[in-house]
Amino acid sequence: MFGAVKNLVGTTCISMLKGIQVLELAGLGPVTMCGLILKDYGASVHRILNPNAPFIDHLLSPGKPSVPLDLKNPSDRQRLIDLCKSADVLLDPYRPKCLDRLGLAPDILHKANKRLVLTRISGYGQPESSQDIDYYLRPGHDINYLAESGILWLFIGERGKSVYPINVIADIAGGAFPAVTGILLALYEREKSGLGKIVDVSITDGISYVSTYFMASCQLDGQNEFNPLSSLVHWHSLARQCANLLDGGAPFYRIYETKDKKFVAVGALEPHFYANLLRPLGLTEKYAPQLDRHAWPRIAAILSGIFVSETRDYWCQETDLVRSACLSPVYSLKEAMDRRPKHLYRDLNFSFSPLAGATRDEGGFSIRIPRPCPLLSDFPAD
Numbered sequence: 008m009f010g011a012v013k014n015l016v017g018t019t020c021i022s023m024l025k026g027i028q029v030l031e032l033a034g035l036g037p038v039t040m041c042g043l044i045l046k047d048y049g050a051s052v053h054r055i056l057n058p059n060a061p062f063i064d065h066l067l068s069p070g071k072p073s074v075p076l077d078l079k080n081p082s083d084r085q086r087l088i089d090l091c092k093s094a095d096v097l098l099d100p101y102r103p104k105c106l107d108r109l110g111l112a113p114d115i116l117h118k119a120n121k122r123l124v125l126t127r128i129s130g131y132g133q134p135e136s137s138q139d140i141d142y143y144l145r146p147g148h149d150i151n152y153l154a155e156s157g158i159l160w161l162f163i164g165e166r167g168k169s170v171y172p173i174n175v176i177a178d179i180a181g182g183a184f185p186a187v188t189g190i191l192l193a194l195y196e197r198e199k200s201g202l203g204k205i206v207d208v209s210i211t212d213g214i215s216y217v218s219t220y221f222m223a224s225c226q227l228d229g230q231n232e233f234n235p236l237s238s239l240v241h242w243h244s245l246a247r248q249c250a251n252l253l254d255g256g257a258p259f260y261r262i263y264e265t266k267d268k269k270f271v272a273v274g275a276l277e278p279h280f281y282a283n284l285l286r287p288l289g290l291t292e293k294y295a296p297q298l299d300r301h302a303w304p305r306i307a308a309i310l311s312g313i314f315v316s317e318t319r320d321y322w323c324q325e326t327d328l329v330r331s332a333c334l335s336p337v338y339s340l341k342e343a344m345d346r347r348p349k350h351l352y353r354d355l356n357f358s359f360s361p362l363a364g365a366t367r368d369e370g371g372f373s374i375r376i377p378r379p380c381p382l383l384s385d386f387p388a389d
Contacts, residue, residue, distance in 0.1 A: 022048070022049035023048050023049055024045060024048045024049040024050040025049040025050075026049075026051075027045070027049070027050040027051065027095045027096065027194070028050070028051050028053075028093060028094045028095050028096070029042060029045050029046070029050050029051065029052040029053070029094065029095065029096040029097075029098065030052075030053055030055055030087075030090055030091065030094045030096070030097045030098065031052055031053065031054045031055065031071065031098040032054075032055045032097070032098060032099055032100055032101070033054045033055060033056045033057065033060070033073075033100070034100025034101070034128075035100065035178070036067075036149075036174055036178035036179065036182070036183070037100070037128045037178045037179065037182030037183045037186065037208075037210065038098045038099075038100035038128050038183075038186075039067040039068060040067055040178070040179055040182075040183035041098060041126070041128065041182075041183045041186045041187055041190075042054070042067075042068075042071060042098055043067045043068070043071075044183065044184075044187050045096070045187065045190070046070055046071060050095075050096075052070075052071045053071065053072050053073070053074055053090075054068060054071045054072070054073045054074065055073075055074050055076050055078075055087065055090075056073045056074065056075055056076070057075075057076070057077055057078070058075045058077060059077060074090070078106075078109050078111070079109070084109060084110060084111060087111065088111070088115065088116065088119050089119075091116050091119050091120050091123055092119050092120050093120075094120065094123060095122070095123070095124060095194065096123070096124045096126060096190055096194075097116065097123060097124070097125050097126065098126050098128070098186075099125065099126060099127040099128065100128055101127075101129075102129055102130075102143075102144055102146070103127075103129055103132075103133045103134055103140075103143050103144055104134075104140075104144070113125055113205055117203060120203065121201075121202055121203060122197060122201065122202065122203045123203040124190055124193040124194060124197070124203045124204055124205075124206060125203065125204075125205045125206065126186050126189065126190055126205075126206040126208065127205065127206070127207050127208065128182050128183075128186050128208045128210065129143070129207075129208070129209060129210070130145070130146075130147040130148075130151065130152050130209070130210050130211060131143045131145065131147070131152075131155075131209055131210075131211050132207060132208075132209030132211070132212060133207045133209075148174075149172075149173075149174035149176070149177040149178050149210075150171070150177075152177040152181065152210045152211045152214060153172065153176060153177050153214060155211050156177075156181075156211050156212075156214040156215050156218070157215070157218075157222075158176065158214050158215075158218050158221075159172075161221070161254060162254075176214065176217075177210050177211075177213075177214050178210065180213070180214070180217050181210045181211070181212075181213030181214035181215075181216070181217060182208060182210040182213055184213075184217075185208050185213040185216065186206065186208045189206035189208060190206055193206055252276075256300075256303060257276075257303060258273075258295075258303050258306040258307035258309075258310050259273055259274075259275040259276065259280075259281050259284060259297060259306075260273065260274055260275070260276055261273055261307060261310075262337060263310060263311055263314035263315070264311070264314065264315055265314055265315060265317065265318050265319040265321075265322065266315055266316060266317050266318045266321075267318040267319060267320075269318070269319035269336075269337065270319065270336075270337035271314060271319055271322050271323065271334055271335065271336055271337060272334070272335045272336075272337050273310075273332070273333065273334050274333040274334075274335070275332050275333045275334075276333070278297060280331070280332055280333050281297045281332075283327065283328075283331040283332040284328065284332035284333075284334070286327070287325060287327045287328055287332075288310070288313055290309070295309070319336050319337075320336070322334065322336075323335075323336045
């Protein structure tokens with residue numbers, strides 16, 4: 008679970024989707040993560056696995072029983088239709104028109120179950136006419152969707168040196184979470200109409216949506232009378248990475264290397280946080296003006312020299328910096344898992360094994376998440 012929902016007496020609810028039956032056609036990141044989220048909140052999720060698939064990722068599938076179906080086989084296609092008769096949600100990870108060509112078009116599925124919520128997650132969305140079908144049928148992955156959304160451009164630094172974002176931005180933020188949102192909205196509307204819906208998720212559009220703030224700043228040319236920092240946020244046609252407020256250009260919103268080859272992150276955006284950053288370091292606003300973009304490289308060089316003089320843990324023990332200046336240690340993945348406080352309200356702490364499943368700590372109680380069923384189990388399986 009990524010957040011906690013409580014009832015009026017303060018008990019964490021983890022089964023709000025209990026009774027919802029989900030069929031997940033096995034695919035890569037977005038669909039698998041979407042199924043995981045639904046399962047974590049109580050839905051029953053069964054994966055439809057092609058026994059002949061060359062590659063299947065099980066890392067996000069603990070507690071999801073599997074059903075072997077080769078959808079190129081007519082009898083297996085009919086079995087999927089039969090399974091859909093009692094399902095609430097079908098997750099489709101394939102490129103547009105793939106299920107249609109297999110005789111599993113939306114009208115066929117909804118004829119079997121008018122309450123079914125068919126959720127299609129694809130890189131570029133579903134074609135609206137035959138004229139633009141080639142655009143939507145193209146293959147792609149996270150980096151391609153980021154590129155065409157315009158967001159990858161923000162990661163290209165000076166002289167073309169780039170930072171390659173992992174597939175959290177596109178596949179998860181732009182794909183899985185919009186899909187979950189659409190499914191929940193469709194299930195809510197179904198309570199009134201009695202009818203299922205088609206939820207179409209374009210990962211490229213999803214990236215643009217979660218990046219609305221930056222898209223808007225580009226359209227408005229960075230002018231916002233209510234926010235004096237807005238002119239520093241704007242990404243114009245010449246500004247690359249490390250030239251803007253939130254991309255490492257601002258010395259007060261940046262990553263700094265420390266003496267032990269580790270890093271600290273500074274997020275002192277607001278003027279009072281910036282003042283709290285300068286004071287313990289022996290600097291002043293007059294010497295290091297926050298809103299003077301031309302002074303940023305000089306200030307960044309000064310801060311770099313200061314932070315590299317001591318270790319990461321030294322800086323993170325400086326109470327004034329940590330509590331009042333938005334300074335944080337940059338942890339590796341292993342460090343983050345080992346050192347993150349065990350939140351009572353969020354079961355983010357868990358150990359995972361592809362074979363044994365996961366154990367999460369929920370409010371002081373150990374909750375055993377069911378281990379995955381055999382890779383090709385009979386349906387239903389628990």
